[in-house]
Amino acid sequence: MAAPSPETRRPAEVRGMFDQIAPTYDRANHLLSLSIDRNWRWRTARAVSRRQPQRVLDLCCGTGDLSLALARALPQATIVGADFSHAMLQRAQAKAPREAFAQADALRLPFADASFDALTAAFGFRNLSDYALGLREFRRVLAVGGRLAILEAAEPTLPLFAHAYRFYFHRVLPKLGGWISGHREAYDYLPRSVQRFPPPAELSSMIAAAGFAEVTCRRFFGGVATLHLASATLY
Ligand SMILES: C[S@@+](CC[C@H](N)C(=O)[O-])C[C@H]1O[C@@H](n2cnc3c(N)ncnc32)[C@H](O)[C@@H]1O
Numbered sequence: 492m493a494a495p496s497p498e499t500r501r502p503a504e505v506r507g508m509f510d511q512i513a514p515t516y517d518r519a520n521h522l523l524s525l526s527i528d529r530n531w532r533w534r535t536a537r538a539v540s541r542r543q544p545q546r547v548l549d550l551c552c553g554t555g556d557l558s559l560a561l562a563r564a565l566p567q568a569t570i571v572g573a574d575f576s577h578a579m580l581q582r583a584q585a586k587a588p589r590e591a592f593a594q595a596d597a598l599r600l601p602f603a604d605a606s607f608d609a610l611t612a613a614f615g616f617r618n619l620s621d622y623a624l625g626l627r628e629f630r631r632v633l634a635v636g637g638r639l640a641i642l643e644a645a646e647p648t649l650p651l652f653a654h655a656y657r658f659y660f661h662r663v664l665p666k667l668g669g670w671i672s673g674h675r676e677a678y679d680y681l682p683r684s685v686q687r688f689p690p691p692a693e694l695s696s697m698i699a700a701a702g703f704a705e706v707t708c709r710r711f712f713g714g715v716a717t718l719h720l721a722s723a724t725l726y
Pocket residue numbers: 502505506509550551552553554555556557573574575576579595596597598612613614615616618619620
């Protein structure tokens with residue numbers, strides 16, 4: 492249950508892919524989602540801000556949009572963005588010169604135990620080569636009671652909508668994404684990676700098994716994105 496399927500790409504391939512699409516990532520993202528993705532990140536930042544965390548790690552931060560939303564929602568907090576793609580981080584730093592960004596692998600974080608009060612990951616967790624290992628690492632760097640927020644793309648379940656969405660996601664989006672970025676394979680990978688990602692109930696169980704309680708899942712826009720929230724428990 493914990494390990495992704497064998498067709499999952501190797502970490503070096505994933506990093507190389509994100510390095511390649513970094514220059515066009517924001518434009519493609521907002522066009523392909525009609526900018527609805529901005530609202531999902533804003534809702535994630537708002538959910539995390541409710542308990543006023545002071546130290547927040549935005550993991551798989553990419554070009555920094557969620558890091559920026561967190562900085563707006565939590566003006567007093569320290570926000571650290573981390574990602575293993577240097578090209579994505581360069582864009583994040585240019586967009587948010589006042590925030591701190593670090594190059595780091597989500598499966599081997601260069602942070603001490605209990606360093607953060609909240610940890611977020613938007614559209615990045617799905618790419619990890621070992622979900623259980625990732626969740627254990629997230630738990631390690633969170634203080635007891637620290638909040639975890641995983642925003643991910645998902646497959647909607649409402650029959651008619653799911654059918655139409657699947658057509659868009661599997662047939663139209665790869666062509667558009669390929670056209671905008673010049674890297675069609677990255678946008679072929681996107682729907683395949685969502686298809687093989689554990690469904691929300693399974694992900695909730697994995698989060699609980701890694702040392703989290705109060706696990707909840709919200710669905711956005713008919714289920715095309717999900718937000719899992721949880722609190723780190725005592726080991
Ligand atoms: C689809 S982008 C999402 C970026 C950003 N969070 C957003 O909301 O737009 C996924 C990001 O996860 C990063 N990533 C994937 N696997 C990672 C890992 N093992 N460690 C660190 N970053 C990783 C990629 O480099 C990429 O920037």
